Amino acid sequence: MKKIFLYILAGSLCFSACKKDDDVETYVEPEDIAVQNNYDDQAIQKYLTEHYLDSQGNIKTFSSTDPADDNETKLSAMSPVTLPSGVVYIIRNGAQPDPGTTIGATDITRIMMKSQTALAADNDGNVTFISYSDFFNTIDGTGSPLIDPKFYYIADQDPLITAATTDVAKQKNYYMIEGFSEALQKYKAFNKADDENYNLQGVILVPSRAAFARDAHYNYTGYSFRNRTFIFNFQVYKTEARP
Numbered sequence: 001m002k003k004i005f006l007y008i009l010a011g012s013l014c015f016s017a018c019k020k021d022d023d024v025e026t027y028v029e030p031e032d033i034a035v036q037n038n039y040d041d042q043a044i045q046k047y048l049t050e051h052y053l054d055s056q057g058n059i060k061t062f063s064s065t066d067p068a069d070d071n072e073t074k075l076s077a078m079s080p081v082t083l084p085s086g087v088v089y090i091i092r093n094g095a096q097p098d099p100g101t102t103i104g105a106t107d108i109t110r111i112m113m114k115s116q117t118a119l120a121a122d123n124d125g126n127v128t129f130i131s132y133s134d135f136f137n138t139i140d141g142t143g144s145p146l147i148d149p150k151f152y153y154i155a156d157q158d159p160l161i162t163a164a165t166t167d168v169a170k171q172k173n174y175y176m177i178e179g180f181s182e183a184l185q186k187y188k189a190f191n192k193a194d195d196e197n198y199n200l201q202g203v204i205l206v207p208s209r210a211a212f213a214r215d216a217h218y219n220y221t222g223y224s225f226r227n228r229t230f231i232f233n234f235q236v237y238k239t240e241a242r243p
Helices: 002-024 033-050 178-184
Strands: 051-053 059-061 088-091 108-123 126-137 202-206 228-240
Touching (some): 033 051, 033 202, 033 228
Antiparallel strands (some): 051 059, 108 126, 108 228, 202 228
């Protein structure tokens, strides 16, 4: 009988723990998009206090148990800049090209990056990012820069647009993450070969309103980007003017 009671208690605790985990991951879309925008801004600020950059510029999460990262600098203390669109960008000291090449709005870009999307949600008064998913990760993937991504720029003559069968797919904003394009032009490009090692030069956080918000968008990864904030950790290896 005592063993049965212990099994029931253990099962009960397991259920409670599972339920708590499920609650943490719960996302309910706010009816008012202004509420989502506010959640995005709050979650971005929280993210900046919970993360730092390692020696190669990779975003890392502070550990609550390992003191090894106690002296690392929070992203929030690295002079983040907030644009009127809500986009936040950080230019990493000591990791910029000198003199570098100005990045044009229509340039062909070669970018080494790790990028994710996440939902900003309010769970019992705690607004934070949940439901992270990968976007593009060339560092842990091919090890080569991403060449001319459509989410940075797409031309009117691009086959994706000219062959589109719906009106929405004929629009540039169906493909482009406008907040990313806006912020990337605040940096300068290197002139590095594709096989050179990386030293990431910055971070860009694009709230959903500066990405796809609740609009239809191109199917980049098989997942919906509705209400999702984008987090980019990158280095621009090279740019060239588009012919």
